[in-house]
Amino acid sequence: MMSSEFFQNWFLPGIWVTIQVTFFSAALAFVIAFPIGVLRTSRVWIVRFLAGAYFEIFRSTSSLVFMFWIAFTVPPVFHISFQPMFAGVLALGITYGAYASEIVRGALAAVPAAQREAGIALNFTPAQRLRRIELPQAWPEMLPPFNNLLIELLKGTSLVSLIAVADMTFAGDLLRLVTNESAPIYTLLLGLYFVLAFLLTRGMRLLERHAKKRVGQTPEKTSLFGGMRSRSSIDAVTGTGGAK
Amino acid sequence: MSADNSTSQEIPNPAVDGSELIRFDKVVKRYGSNTVLDQLDFSVASGKHVTLIGPSGSGKTTILRLLMTLVRPDEGTIRVGGQYLTHEEKNGRLVPAGEKHVREVRKNIGMVFQQFNLFPNMKVLRNLMEAPVTVLGLSKDEAEQRARELLDLVGLGDRCDAYPTQLSGGQQQRVAIARALAMRPQVLLLDEVTSALDPELVAGVLDVLRDIAHTTDITMLCVTHEMNFARDISDQVLMFDSGHVIESGTPEKIFTEPEHERTREFLGAVL
Numbered sequence: 001m002m003s004s005e006f007f008q009n010w011f012l013p014g015i016w017v018t019i020q021v022t023f024f025s026a027a028l029a030f031v032i033a034f035p036i037g038v039l040r041t042s043r044v045w046i047v048r049f050l051a052g053a054y055f056e057i058f059r060s061t062s063s064l065v066f067m068f069w070i071a072f073t074v075p076p077v078f079h080i081s082f083q084p085m086f087a088g089v090l091a092l093g094i095t096y097g098a099y100a101s102e103i104v105r106g107a108l109a110a111v112p113a114a115q116r117e118a119g120i121a122l123n124f125t126p127a128q129r130l131r132r133i134e135l136p137q138a139w140p141e142m143l144p145p146f147n148n149l150l151i152e153l154l155k156g157t158s159l160v161s162l163i164a165v166a167d168m169t170f171a172g173d174l175l176r177l178v179t180n181e182s183a184p185i186y187t188l189l190l191g192l193y194f195v196l197a198f199l200l201t202r203g204m205r206l207l208e209r210h211a212k213k214r215v216g217q218t219p220e221k222t223s224l225f226g227g228m229r230s231r232s233s234i235d236a237v238t239g240t241g242g243a244k
Numbered sequence: 245m246s247a248d249n250s251t252s253q254e255i256p257n258p259a260v261d262g263s264e265l266i267r268f269d270k271v272v273k274r275y276g277s278n279t280v281l282d283q284l285d286f287s288v289a290s291g292k293h294v295t296l297i298g299p300s301g302s303g304k305t306t307i308l309r310l311l312m313t314l315v316r317p318d319e320g321t322i323r324v325g326g327q328y329l330t331h332e333e334k335n336g337r338l339v340p341a342g343e344k345h346v347r348e349v350r351k352n353i354g355m356v357f358q359q360f361n362l363f364p365n366m367k368v369l370r371n372l373m374e375a376p377v378t379v380l381g382l383s384k385d386e387a388e389q390r391a392r393e394l395l396d397l398v399g400l401g402d403r404c405d406a407y408p409t410q411l412s413g414g415q416q417q418r419v420a421i422a423r424a425l426a427m428r429p430q431v432l433l434l435d436e437v438t439s440a441l442d443p444e445l446v447a448g449v450l451d452v453l454r455d456i457a458h459t460t461d462i463t464m465l466c467v468t469h470e471m472n473f474a475r476d477i478s479d480q481v482l483m484f485d486s487g488h489v490i491e492s493g494t495p496e497k498i499f500t501e502p503e504h505e506r507t508r509e510f511l512g513a514v515l
Contacts, residue, residue, distance in 0.1 A: 114357065114361045115361065115363065118363065120313060120350075121314075121354060121361075121424070122354075122424075122427060123350050123379050123427065124375065124378065124379055125343070125347065128378050128379065132378060133363060133365075136365045137365050215365035
């Protein structure tokens with residue numbers, strides 16, 4: 001079986017790297033998703049077009065190839081060097097930011113027109129309407145599809161092992177080479193991804209319950225696995241799962 | 245304020261009255277190939293309570309939506325307090341107004357909707373405070389005081405901490421009226437405000453509006469199917485059909501001796 005020394009030196013840090021890549025990519029995707037999603041609802045066509053172009057381009061490129069592109073073509077061309085993890089986070093964040101922008105756009109579009117009209121009748125500026133009325137109401141609707149996307153992202157972080165970032169998949173591969181044992185290692189990896197995804201889902205469910213309470217909706221109680229259900233029509237349009 | 249027959253105007257009235265607050269000039273509004281308002285001229289004097297009646301699709305609600313700038317006219321101009329609402333003058337020419345100009349004129353206008361349109365993510369008190377604080381720049385304390393006074397006025401002083409969904413339709417609509425008044429508008433637009441309510445809740449809402457009509461000098465434009473209410477509060481009733489004002493006058497005249505055949509038919513059907 002696997003040596004405990006190897007496990008400690010590679011596997012545990014690998015889990016930590018996976019968590020870090022997930023966290024930073026998600027943060028980047030989140031920061032990208034809001035402006036792009038909001039701008040895609042702009043009344044100015046050129047703004048809408050540019051934001052839409054971002055979405056179409058990065059939705060339609062392979063995040064793995066994009067990761068290779070950042071890791072292997074950017075440093076020589078621009079004479080800069082960076083950690084492989086940086087390339088991985090950048091590629092994943094930009095790609096998943098495009099998906100998430102669609103969630104933001106969809107949730108904003110789902111806020112009833114009557115709410116916008118009430119905002120106009122009270123003489124809010126368009127920015128105040130967005131900030132005070134539309135985004136707060138759209139936010140709880142974004143969380144279930146964000147959760148799906150976050151889990152996709154977690155699983156997508158295994159791609160960084162291919163640009164030599166020592167995440168837990170990378171550690172598993174090394175361990176397999178050293179021990180020549182495939183079944184226990186890959187089973188363990190699957191289990192680890194599941195545990196991380198499960199923890200993320202529970203966290204997102206808490207966030208969703210909190211958000212719903214804040215907008216005056218009664219959150220539904222869910223069973224232990226209830227949070228895995230996708231309950232929003234927005235899920236259907238994000239096309240999650242094609243990120244490889 | 246009491247209805248004063250001597251000041252009621254014949255509509256359309258091309259004369260520029262000193263106290264004229266709202267004026268439509270040759271306003272055309274089309275939805276696709278359907279012309280909802282066709283070269284509409286009409287004006288409302290300051291402080292008057294005007295009720296728009298007429299069959300569905302005759303353009304009454306469109307007039308309110310135009311005034312609230314929820315839709316823009318295809319042709320013609322609207323003035324409020326002498327200022328163009330959706331146009332501004334640049335180099336002597338009338339051009340579609342920018343957001344800033346529209347907001348400046350629009351601040352005089354408030355609206356109550358058929359479906360209330362309260363903000364579901366805010367408690368009742370914050371529904372009333374949000375716009376005065378964000379838009380008018382009132383301090384929280386001032387806004388809260390104003391909100392509580394208005395909630396007392398509409399009989400809901402004890403429901404400050406409820407969310408809109410916890411209230412009945414009638415209570416929600418009273419909150420919506422208070423929310424519109426919190427902006428201190430000169431003009432209040434009432435768009436079929438009792439049409440979405442259960443019959444037993446209508447009276448409470450109408451009582452609140454009667455109270456406001458009789459104790460303030462706010463100008464009201466009201467689209468309603470409640471003919472008794474229209475008779476109670478209106479200084480002037482306008483009968484619409486197919487995008488035109490076909491008859492106007494005091495409620496006494498319109499409801500008891502309408503001149504136009506179409507008005508008689510309509511009132512016969514709804515009364």
